[in-house]
Amino acid sequence: MxxxxxxxxxxxxxxxxxxxxxxxxxxxxxxxxxxxxxxxxxxxxxxxxxxxxxxxxxxxxxxxxxxxxxxxxxxxxxxxxxxxxxxxxxxxxxxxxxxxxxxxxxxxxxxxxxxxxxxxxxxxxxxxxxxxxxxxxxxxxxxxxxxxxxxxxxxxxxxxxxxxxxxxxxxDIVREPDGLAMSSRNVYLSPEERKQAVILSQALFAAKKGLEEGEWSTADEVNRFVREMILTQPLAEIDYVETLAYPSLQPVDELKGQKVIVAVAVRFGKTRLIDNILHAGEE
Amino acid sequence: MxxxxxxxxxxxxxxxxxxxxxxxxxxxxxxxxxxxxxxxxxxxxxxxxxxxxxxxxxxxxxxxxxxxxxxxxxxxxxxxxxxxxxxxxxxxxxxxxxxxxxxxxxxxxxxxxxxxxxxxxxxxxxxxxxxxxxxxxxxxxxxxxxxxxxxxxxxxxxxxxxxxxxxxxxxDIVREPDGLAMSSRNVYLSPEERKQAVILSQALFAAKKGLEEGEWSTADEVNRFVREMILTQPLAEIDYVETLAYPSLQPVDELKGQKVIVAVAVRFGKTRLIDNILHAGEE
The missing domain is CATH 3.40.50.620 (HUPs)
Known part of the structure; x- marks a missing residue:
């Protein structure tokens, strides 16, 4: 090289x-x-x-x-x-x-x-x-x-x-064994922040499962679910939680049949982490 | 082809x-x-x-x-x-x-x-x-x-x-025998407009000669000269007459030693024509 x-x-x-x-x-x-x-x-x-x-x-x-x-x-x-x-x-x-x-x-x-x-x-x-x-x-x-x-x-x-x-x-996103998305910024996290940060992937995986099972009909319902799950961790400060059409990133009302992204940005102390999942929608 | x-x-x-x-x-x-x-x-x-x-x-x-x-x-x-x-x-x-x-x-x-x-x-x-x-x-x-x-x-x-x-x-600019810069928009000109439009190149050539002979010390003086010469033609409506540093196109105060462009845009009826000359400045 x-x-x-x-x-x-x-x-x-x-x-x-x-x-x-x-x-x-x-x-x-x-x-x-x-x-x-x-x-x-x-x-x-x-x-x-x-x-x-x-x-x-x-x-x-x-x-x-x-x-x-x-x-x-x-x-x-x-x-x-x-x-x-x-x-x-x-x-x-x-x-x-x-x-x-x-x-x-x-x-x-x-x-x-x-x-x-x-x-x-x-x-x-x-x-x-x-x-x-x-x-x-x-x-x-x-x-x-x-x-x-x-x-x-x-x-x-x-x-x-x-x-x-x-x-x-x-x-595709590559993740740590516990689910945290790999990022150069992960080195900033204190041990306690690192432990709590795993909530991002857990919330997103749960959202993906819910989407696949048709649990919600609107983007707002997905966002509320993910937001509440992330806020169970006391160090998490949410910047955004959004469910949008992908790749246009325009708002969606009805989820049915839509390819969507659920994307989050969350601060732990001074460190801002992002993560997301894509859901293909029904054919 | x-x-x-x-x-x-x-x-x-x-x-x-x-x-x-x-x-x-x-x-x-x-x-x-x-x-x-x-x-x-x-x-x-x-x-x-x-x-x-x-x-x-x-x-x-x-x-x-x-x-x-x-x-x-x-x-x-x-x-x-x-x-x-x-x-x-x-x-x-x-x-x-x-x-x-x-x-x-x-x-x-x-x-x-x-x-x-x-x-x-x-x-x-x-x-x-x-x-x-x-x-x-x-x-x-x-x-x-x-x-x-x-x-x-x-x-x-x-x-x-x-x-x-x-x-x-x-x-380099290619010109008609009388000096008018070639342009696809020249076909718009009426015979009278076409005749008067030759003032653009005449004024610019005169400005170039004046610059070479060190006749002016500021951009404003050049602009005034060109503007007055163009306005001898009754159909000419000036959009701009400007002397700027080239190629930065930033304002110049003193002309001495500067590479400048003298650029004009002038309307004849509905037709907007542009033309310019470059002056290399003294070494």
């Missing part, structure tokens, strides 16, 4: 592979099994796998965790190589933004609910950096984890609207 | 040429010598030349000339082929926008003065469609005429900020 720090060097390295299938896994590093599952899938489906590790300032709000976001390049490099990465792109902020960017990729509608409402500007930052990375790597296929389901929906919308020549491959 | 109407067909046609140099000339059709000079230059510098003809609704305001914008595909096809186009891409609005686009490429600062002030949303429409076309054609080099100097500045800013893998080639 080669570690590459400049755009120009990466373009040169990738030139010989332009007739082959290039898979791309964009990350912010501090890799966990979720990221590595994307790499393994990319390895199976592509000739060459490029991973980027870049903590993108553009997608962090002024009071968010940009400065303390966890970083460990030597560990990440070892894990990435083992999982099958061929080129690890690790640019500096100055390399990616030599001047303040005057250009933004702005996606509407699908960016408005959920994390888009809690984190203004977040998805403009995500879409803009992913657009830049797609132009730098020029991948055939790009792999994204469904823990960030709204991010997947935003990127798919952007790719479709702007005709990016890339196939987006959404991949 | 092949005429191609769908994105998928164009991608298939261009596949065999991916290892060669692809030149791209995006246009709205109704071709004149200005467009054809771009094609000739692309032919010299590239192995394959793709031209698009697409009157992009996104870049027209609600009271602008989208519906009456002149169109003549058979004539355009003959001219394009003669000048050296290999693939003429002529998509329908439905092909380019099968659904209303939720994604926009928004460029700030450089889009704000001149036509950006007179035509709100215009450059977002331009940047978005050019981004789409770049993803569809994937050119190595793209050719733009400097009559739309602000458009060139916007596209260059977008390409730099978003790392599009394309070189932008700005090309």
């Amino acid at each position: 080669k570690i590459i720090e400049t755009i120009e060097a990466l373009r040169q390295e990738l030139k010989p592979y332009r007739n082959q299938t290039i898979g791309f896994v964009p990350t912010m590093g501090y890799l966990h099994e979720g990221h590595l599952s994307l790499v393994r899938r990319a390895s199976q489906e592509c000739d060459i796998v490029v991973m980027s590790i870049f903590v993108n300032p553009l997608q962090f709000g002024p009071n968010e965790d940009l400065d303390r976001y966890p970083r460990d390049l030597p560990r990440d490099a070892a894990l990435a190589e083992q999982a099958g990465v061929d080129f690890l792109f690790h640019p500096s902020v100055e390399e990616m933004y030599p001047n303040p960017t005057l250009t933004q990729i702005v996606v509407s509608k699908v960016t408005e609910p959920l994390c888009g409402a809690s984190r203004p500007g977040h998805f403009t930052g995500v879409a803009t950096v992913v657009g830049k990375l797609f132009h730098i790597v020029m991948p055939d296929r790009a792999y994204f984890g469904l823990k960030d389901a709204q991010q997947v929906a935003v990127i798919q919308q952007m790719v479709e609207d702007l005709n990016f020549p890339v196939t987006i491959v959404p991949c | 092949k005429i191609i109407e769908t994105i998928e067909a164009l991608r298939q046609e261009l596949k065999p040429y991916r290892n060669q140099t692809i030149g791209f000339v995006p246009t709205m059709g109704y071709l004149h010598e200005g467009h054809l000079s771009l094609v000739r230059r692309a032919s010299q510098e590239c192995d394959i030349v793709v031209m698009s003809i697409f009157v992009n609704p996104l870049q027209f305001g609600p009271n602008e000339d989208l519906d009456r914008y002149p169109r003549d595909l058979p004539r355009d096809a003959a001219l394009a082929e003669q000048a050296g186009v290999d693939f003429l891409f002529h998509p329908s609005v439905e092909e380019m926008y099968p659904n209303p686009t939720l994604t926009q490429i928004v460029v700030s600062k450089v889009t704000e003065p001149l036509c950006g002030a007179s035509r709100p949303g215009h450059f977002t429409g331009v940047a978005t469609v050019v981004g789409k076309l770049f993803h569809i054609v994937m050119p190595d080099r793209a050719y733009f005429g400097l009559k739309d100097a602000q458009q060139v500045a916007v596209i260059q800013q977008m390409v730099e900020d978003l790392n599009f893998p394309v070189t932008i080639v700005p090309c």
